Amino acid sequence: MSILRIGRIELRVLDLKESVDYYTRFMGLTETGRDDNSVYLKAWDEYDHHSLVLTEADSPGVDHVAFKVRHAEDLEDLNQRINEWGLSTEWLAAGSRLAEGEALVTTLPTGHRCEFYHQIERIGIAVGNTNPEPWPDDLQGVGVQRFDHCLLVGNDLEGATRFFVEVLDFHQSERLITADGTMLATFLHCTNKAHDIAFLKGPDTKLHHVGFYVGTWDNVLKAADLQSRHGVRTELTPSRHGLTRGLTTYFFDPSGNRNEAYSGGTFPYYDDEVVTWTEDQAGKAIFFHGREMIETFGEVFT
Numbered sequence: 001m002s003i004l005r006i007g008r009i010e011l012r013v014l015d016l017k018e019s020v021d022y023y024t025r026f027m028g029l030t031e032t033g034r035d036d037n038s039v040y041l042k043a044w045d046e047y048d049h050h051s052l053v054l055t056e057a058d059s060p061g062v063d064h065v066a067f068k069v070r071h072a073e074d075l076e077d078l079n080q081r082i083n084e085w086g087l088s089t090e091w092l093a094a095g096s097r098l099a100e101g102e103a104l105v106t107t108l109p110t111g112h113r114c115e116f117y118h119q120i121e122r123i124g125i126a127v128g129n130t131n132p133e134p135w136p137d138d139l140q141g142v143g144v145q146r147f148d149h150c151l152l153v154g155n156d157l158e159g160a161t162r163f164f165v166e167v168l169d170f171h172q173s174e175r176l177i178t179a180d181g182t183m184l185a186t187f188l189h190c191t192n193k194a195h196d197i198a199f200l201k202g203p204d205t206k207l208h209h210v211g212f213y214v215g216t217w218d219n220v221l222k223a224a225d226l227q228s229r230h231g232v233r234t235e236l237t238p239s240r241h242g243l244t245r246g247l248t249t250y251f252f253d254p255s256g257n258r259n260e261a262y263s264g265g266t267f268p269y270y271d272d273e274v275v276t277w278t279e280d281q282a283g284k285a286i287f288f289h290g291r292e293m294i295e296t297f298g299e300v301f302t
């Protein structure tokens with residue numbers, strides 16, 4: 001298969017103006033366009049027109065996630081594979097959203113809307129791609145480098161894992177299981193990132209968090225400094241995950257959607273064996289230093 005990466009996520013937010021202010025001035029994303037209901041944003045080290053779409057709604061959460069395929073003709077092939085596996089699909093016409101071509105749409109076994117696309121306008125990275133500087137001069141706030149991954153919540157993690165592995169040719173990097181082998185969390189990648197998408201056992205259609213790559217441990221610390229400085233609600237001060245070995249801090253956007261500033265992490269290959277964490281070590285798996293579950297982590301979903 002030719003899925004390049006998770007390319008975008010659309011979040012529902014309660015107050016569009018307040019949210020745009022947060023994702024630009026605090027997180028450091030750039031607004032690249034807007035239409036009647038939504039604002040489109042990208043990070044400085046991304047080429048495509050947007051990776052985050054914010055849409056005003058009555059409740060927070062995730063509207064959809066979308067994966068970019070390498071070739072336009074991959075979408076037809078993907079459509080057939082998804083249908084043969086037993087999920088229905090539909091097509092979203094080009095131009096339905098700003099700067100986007102057509103998209104193939106399905107619903108994951110966890111109830112989340114998932115899209116696949118190839119065509120999207122290109123803007124380019126903030127430092128240019130000829131003799132580029134390592135980072136731009138005008139970084140704002142956290143200075144997010146790219147949208148990295150998301151953690152979604154749902155019940156059928158076995159089904160979600162099989163769909164991503166069997167249909168989309170993803171590889172499972174890590175998992176958290178109960179004593180009888182039931183999956184409590186599953187981590188899946190189509191790149192060499194520790195995860196492009198992951199799922200946590202819980203109520204269907206929910207969002208756990210959006211992970212933004214910030215490059216270094218120092219930038220994770222800086223993200224937490226800025227949370228305190230600007231009164232952003234923090235859930236986890238800078239720490240490490242056992243799962244993925246990622247360096248992390250968790251906090252919430254103004255609508256209550258959880259964000260993560262993330263760096264480091266493993267660099268898995270497709271022939272690596274799956275790393276297994278057992279439920280009795282779940283605290284250490286998720287919060288490697290504290291080794292105890294933070295109550296809100298397993299309870300606050302949007």
Ligand SMILES: [Fe+2]
Nearest residue numbers: 151211260262
């Ligand atoms: Fe994460």
